[in-house]
Amino acid sequence: MQNPAAKIYCPNYTCQTANPHTAKFCKQCRTPLPKRYLWGVGKGVDNYQPGDILAERYQVMTRRVFLDTKPGQVPQVWVDLPESTVPYLKLFPYRLHVPQIYGVLSEDGNPTVQPIWLLEQGAIAVVPQGEATASSNGNPSVRVELLPSLRESWRQASPLRQLNWLWQIAQLWYPFAKEKVLSTLVQPELLRVDGSILKILELKFDRGQTVELDRLGRLGRQLLPHADPLVAPFLEKLFGMLERSQIRTPTQLLELLDLAIATTSRLYRRTYQLATGTDRGPTRRRNEDACYPASETEIAIPPDGSVLAIVCDGIGGHEGGNVASQLAIEAVRDNLQPLLERPVPLNPQTLSNTLEGAVRAANQLISERNDGQQRQGRQRMGTTLVMAFARDLEIYLTHVGDSRAYWITRSGCRQVTLDDDVASREVRLGYALYRDALQQGASGSLIQALGMGASAILHPTVQRTILDEDSVFLLCSDGLSDNDRVEQYWETEILPILTGELNVRRAVTKLIDIGNYHNGHDNVTVAVLLCRVEPDPDVRLSPNLLLEHLESIPSTNTWERDPAEASSREADTQIPKNKGGDTQIVPPPQTKPNSLLSWPVALATIALLGVGIVAVLMATERWQNPIAKYRPSPVVDSGEIARNALDLQAFYRLELTTNANDNGNNLRLLLAEPVDSASATEAIVGMIPVGSIVQIQQKQKLQGESDIWVKLQVCAIPNAPDPGNDPATTGRSPDLQLEHESSPTTPSDSAIAHSPANHLTTPSPVKAGQVGWIRETRLLGSVREQRDPRADDLENCTPPPAGGANSPPADSPPATPSTP
Numbered sequence: 001m002q003n004p005a006a007k008i009y010c011p012n013y014t015c016q017t018a019n020p021h022t023a024k025f026c027k028q029c030r031t032p033l034p035k036r037y038l039w040g041v042g043k044g045v046d047n048y049q050p051g052d053i054l055a056e057r058y059q060v061m062t063r064r065v066f067l068d069t070k071p072g073q074v075p076q077v078w079v080d081l082p083e084s085t086v087p088y089l090k091l092f093p094y095r096l097h098v099p100q101i102y103g104v105l106s107e108d109g110n111p112t113v114q115p116i117w118l119l120e121q122g123a124i125a126v127v128p129q130g131e132a133t134a135s136s137n138g139n140p141s142v143r144v145e146l147l148p149s150l151r152e153s154w155r156q157a158s159p160l161r162q163l164n165w166l167w168q169i170a171q172l173w174y175p176f177a178k179e180k181v182l183s184t185l186v187q188p189e190l191l192r193v194d195g196s197i198l199k200i201l202e203l204k205f206d207r208g209q210t211v212e213l214d215r216l217g218r219l220g221r222q223l224l225p226h227a228d229p230l231v232a233p234f235l236e237k238l239f240g241m242l243e244r245s246q247i248r249t250p251t252q253l254l255e256l257l258d259l260a261i262a263t264t265s266r267l268y269r270r271t272y273q274l275a276t277g278t279d280r281g282p283t284r285r286r287n288e289d290a291c292y293p294a295s296e297t298e299i300a301i302p303p304d305g306s307v308l309a310i311v312c313d314g315i316g317g318h319e320g321g322n323v324a325s326q327l328a329i330e331a332v333r334d335n336l337q338p339l340l341e342r343p344v345p346l347n348p349q350t351l352s353n354t355l356e357g358a359v360r361a362a363n364q365l366i367s368e369r370n371d372g373q374q375r376q377g378r379q380r381m382g383t384t385l386v387m388a389f390a391r392d393l394e395i396y397l398t399h400v401g402d403s404r405a406y407w408i409t410r411s412g413c414r415q416v417t418l419d420d421d422v423a424s425r426e427v428r429l430g431y432a433l434y435r436d437a438l439q440q441g442a443s444g445s446l447i448q449a450l451g452m453g454a455s456a457i458l459h460p461t462v463q464r465t466i467l468d469e470d471s472v473f474l475l476c477s478d479g480l481s482d483n484d485r486v487e488q489y490w491e492t493e494i495l496p497i498l499t500g501e502l503n504v505r506r507a508v509t510k511l512i513d514i515g516n517y518h519n520g521h522d523n524v525t526v527a528v529l530l531c532r533v534e535p536d537p538d539v540r541l542s543p544n545l546l547l548e549h550l551e552s553i554p555s556t557n558t559w560e561r562d563p564a565e566a567s568s569r570e571a572d573t574q575i576p577k578n579k580g581g582d583t584q585i586v587p588p589p590q591t592k593p594n595s596l597l598s599w600p601v602a603l604a605t606i607a608l609l610g611v612g613i614v615a616v617l618m619a620t621e622r623w624q625n626p627i628a629k630y631r632p633s634p635v636v637d638s639g640e641i642a643r644n645a646l647d648l649q650a651f652y653r654l655e656l657t658t659n660a661n662d663n664g665n666n667l668r669l670l671l672a673e674p675v676d677s678a679s680a681t682e683a684i685v686g687m688i689p690v691g692s693i694v695q696i697q698q699k700q701k702l703q704g705e706s707d708i709w710v711k712l713q714v715c716a717i718p719n720a721p722d723p724g725n726d727p728a729t730t731g732r733s734p735d736l737q738l739e740h741e742s743s744p745t746t747p748s749d750s751a752i753a754h755s756p757a758n759h760l761t762t763p764s765p766v767k768a769g770q771v772g773w774i775r776e777t778r779l780l781g782s783v784r785e786q787r788d789p790r791a792d793d794l795e796n797c798t799p800p801p802a803g804g805a806n807s808p809p810a811d812s813p814p815a816t817p818s819t820p
Contacts, residue, residue: 003061003144004051008033011072021067022142024491032488036068037061037126037144038102038118041202045116054105058118061144065124068102075103075118077436085117085433087179087203092427092434093418094175095121096407097168098200101433123147123192123199125411147199150191151223159228160264160393160468161196162235167257167466168198169216173250179203182211186219195411196468213253217242234260234546241550252554258348259549261466265393269536270467272301272390274309275504278525279512281479283653285790288314288321289477289525290383292329298505301390306340308333309527310387313403313477315449320381324366324451328383331362336389348394352462355389355398359450359460363400366451382451385460386417386475388529395473395531397463401449404481406474406490407465410498413490416463420448441780471531472497479524480515489514497530504528520691521655521784646696646710646776651794652783654692668779670772674702674709686766688774691718693786693793699776708776714766715789715797769796 007018010026010033017028025032038058045064052060057070068075081089091098099122106115129141150165157165169185176182183204184190192199220239227235238256241247247256275298280287292310293299301307312328314321335358338344339351346354362385370380384401397405402419418424423443426432437443448458472494480486486494493510496502502510508526515524646652654668672683688694698711766772786793 003142004059006059006061006067007069008035008067009070009072013072016072021069022140032484034071034484034487035126036071036102036120037124038066038068038120039099039122039124039202040064040066040105040116040118042105042116043114054116058105065144065146066118067144074439075433075435076105077103077433078106078115081430081433084205086430087181087205088119089427089430089433090179091175091181091203092424094172095418096414096416097172097198099123099202100427102435103433119202123194123201125194146201147192147194149189150193150198151188153193154223155226157228158468159231160261160268160466162223162228162231163257163261163264164196164466164468165193165198166220166235167254167261170250170253170257172198173213173216173253177211180206182206183209186211186215188219188222195409196466197414212245213247213250214243214245230541230543231260231264231546233543234550237547237550241553246553255554256549260546262392263541263545263549267536267539267541268393268468269303269534270393271303271532272305272307273504273530273532274299274301274307274527275508276309276311276525276527277508277512279516279523281516281523282520283790284523286322287523288325288383289479289523290314290322290325290329291525291527292333292387295525298503304343306343306389306391307529308336308340308387308389309473309475309529310385311403311475311477311525311527312450313384313401313479313523313525315382315384315446315451320375321383323369324381324383327366327369328362328385328450331365332358332385332387335361339389339391343391348464351389352396352464355387355396355462356460359385359387359398359400360455360458363450363453363458364455367454370451380452382449384446384449384477388473388475388527390529390531393467393533395465395467395529397465397473398460400458400460401446402444403475403477404486406476406486408472408474408490408494408498409469410495413487413494415486416465417461421446441777467531467533469533470498471533473529473531474511475527475529476511476515477523477525479519479522480511480526482519482521485514485518494528497528504530521653645708646779646783647785648696648699651693651695651715651786651789652779653786654688654690654694654779655782655784668774668782670712670714670766670770670774672772674700674773685770685772686764688714689717689765692716692766693789694783695797697771709773710776710779711771711773713771713797714768716793716795717765717768769798 006021008021008023010017010019010029010031012026012029012031015026015029015031017026019027019033021035023033041064048054048060050060050062053069054060054066055076057068057073058066059069061067085101088098088101092100099119102118102120104115104117123146125145125147127143127145129143154162154165169191172185173182176185181203183206184200184202187204190201190204192201217239220235220242224232224236224239238247242253247253274293276291276293276295278287278289278291278295290310290312292308299307310329310332312325314323314325336355339346339354366381366383375381384399384403386397386399386401386403386405388405389396389398397416399405399417400420402421403417404415404419405417407414407416421443422445423434423437423440425447426437426440426443427434431437432440450458474486474494476486489511493502493514494507497504497507507528511526511528512524515526668688670685670688672685675683692714693716694712694714696710696712699708700711701708
């Protein structure tokens with residue numbers, strides 16, 4: 001069925017041009033156009049027809065599938081989330097499989113009206129329909145439809161993939177049981193597949209019904225007639241054992257499937273190619289990132305070998321961030337060297353523990369160096385880490401912090417790791433939707449990193465993936481991943497690796513160019529790992545080899561530890577920068593009422609016994625946690641995270657921000673003087689562009705207002721590049737002579753725009769050297785301190801008047817401060 005034509009509005013708040021929904025870039029300003037196809041859940045959702053537009057932004061493309069035509073606006077959410085949304089939030093660590101709530105459609109936000117919840121990153125496919133034509137303005141047509149069901153795809157799947165899908169279901173059994181949505185995993189129509197990846201269409205609640213593994217055995221019986229002949233006898237016996245409750249725990253099932261997968265993997269040959277690169281970037285004086293193998297390395301790994309790739313991002317602004325990243329690389333490499341030199345037969349759990357132990361050893365090394373040098377607070381050096389260890393047909397991804405791993409196949413690009421930051425924590429604990437959590441001032445604050453505390457309180461996340469198709473894994477620091485650059489450019493810069501049009505070395509160079517050109521605020525480090533999987537025609541296997549694995553059932557143990565628990569027991573403490581340089585512990589947000597958090601409280605309390613002091617804080621505000629964990633060496637902010645206050649005389653660079661809404665909140669307007677909220681007019685000096693360097697000169701608080709006003713001077717403004725030079729559109733790498741330019745001022749889709757209907761005239765940008773006032777809250781969460789600014793960035797800044805810069809905010813200053 002042909003989908004209706006749709007328009008998508010540019011998220012750049014200064015543009016707002018309507019574009020065909022098939023376009024990749026805005027035809028006017030070349031801003032990337034995010035496509036968010038959403039699955040609707042709720043009563044009445046089937047009443048809408050293709051072409052209908054709801055809430056003036058969501059167009060129905062096909063049954064229950066909506067397109068957000070205004071991706072620059074924050075989706076509508078409710079302050080108090082219903083209990084039915086909590087399982088989606090708690091399963092956030094499994095978003096590779098489970099869709100996440102994007103927003104809600106309801107009548108003026110009235111909770112008494114049956115809402116339609118919109119799910120993103122779900123089981124929706126966008127299928128190209130022919131080549132681009134002149135009539136389509138150069139954009140190929142597409143068809144939007146649901147991904148095929150597991151049952152539909154089962155017949156054509158290889159024996160390894162059939163086992164892989166079942167293995168993924170078993171992996172999800174325990175977390176789904178915790179959230180009482182196990183019924184989802186035994187409903188064939190809810191199980192979809194995207195290549196080798198199992199996708200859940202929507203969650204089905206158990207509603208008091210007991211779901212045991214025998215139900216999975218009955219589901220398997222429906223798949224058995226079309227099982228591959230190699231695995232059919234094994235699956236027939238396995239499903240029977242499930243139905244008879246001989247297999248009673250998901251751990252037993254996983255162990256048996258692992259044995260079968262290891263045997264079936266002999267049918268395939270795999271090769272790995274790896275390339276790495278790191279770059280200081282156009283605005284940093286030194287490179288605090290590090291990678292392994294060393295930058296500009298390109299290697300091919302023999303079929304019987306293992307490969308290790310590591311990316312570390314030294315905590316920005318902390319003394320020794322570059323030292324910490326190098327120490328982490330060396331420690332992890334040394335601990336894992338025996339696994340690289342010769343094959344070691346380790347089972348998956350033992351290997352996962354080994355990888356986790358290597359990360360803890362790195363943390364211990366950095367922490368001991370910090371302690372030995374008596375480094376405290378911001379003086380402590382630290383680093384994030386993301387690494388990939390690949391052997392045979394499986395890859396293990398381990399991470400701490402916000403450096404990321406992406407998995408790219410021919411069908412899509414997926415972020416595999418979950419940032420260790422405040423926003424992700426709020427979602428995991430069931431407090432907020434992710435896009436809503438991003439609006440909070442400290443959403444990007446790290447909650448754990450290497451070197452900031454004892455290894456006993458560090459919780460690395462290890463994720464294992466079975467590979468049955470050609471794949472690329474991208475490891476990168478946030479110098480590339482910020483502002484959704486990977487999501488915007490994977491099709492043009494990474495997908496060609498799989499088609500053979502681009503090698504991994506060239507891909508690394510192009511990705512670093514994109515990070516420098518389109519972000520430019522940080523060091524950029526990239527590791528690209530290509531895995532090729534192909535059948536080995538010389539190998540033959542007998543079904544009896546698989547049946548032998550079922551002769552004995554693994555012993556019954558407690559259920560396998562939930563991976564989400566391991567990744568969620570990190571330091572739930574956010575540490576903003578303190579003027580005195582000491583580490584300041586800020587209690588995390590408290591829970592809203594009725595959030596049913598007995599499990600998170602109990603688990604967190606047990607994890608902290610003997611480690612720190614647990615302070616239980618109960619309040620009714622939505623953005624507070626039930627507990628505050630006090631630990632000896634908590635994680636400090638990384639220089640690019642949000643702060644509670646801005647320092648006087650400090651220099652800051654304005655970043656893209658998600659703190660915006662429909663009324664144009666993304667505009668940072670500089671005013672001639674602070675004005676109270678009741679004032680009818682404001683003397684606007686101009687708009688502060690993204691990328692500007694500013695200096696904080698003074699702070700004041702108006703009578704009767706809680707907000708603090710800051711007086712700042714604009715030291716430098718960015719030079720926006722010509723959109724025509726966009727490497728994504730011209731096919732060439734960006735000019736690398738950008739040492740004295742800041743990143744582009746064009747916001748990404750996360751920079752929220754006005755709706756086209758309410759488009760306002762944008763104020764003129766400020767000029768370098770101008771002085772004015774702005775509320776401190778307008779800057780928090782969207783600035784990055786420049787601790788080593790370049791001299792040419794400060795040419796237009798003059799020292800503040802004596803006594804002005806160092807004056808603390810007054811409780812009751814005059815309504816209008818004296819002119820500086």
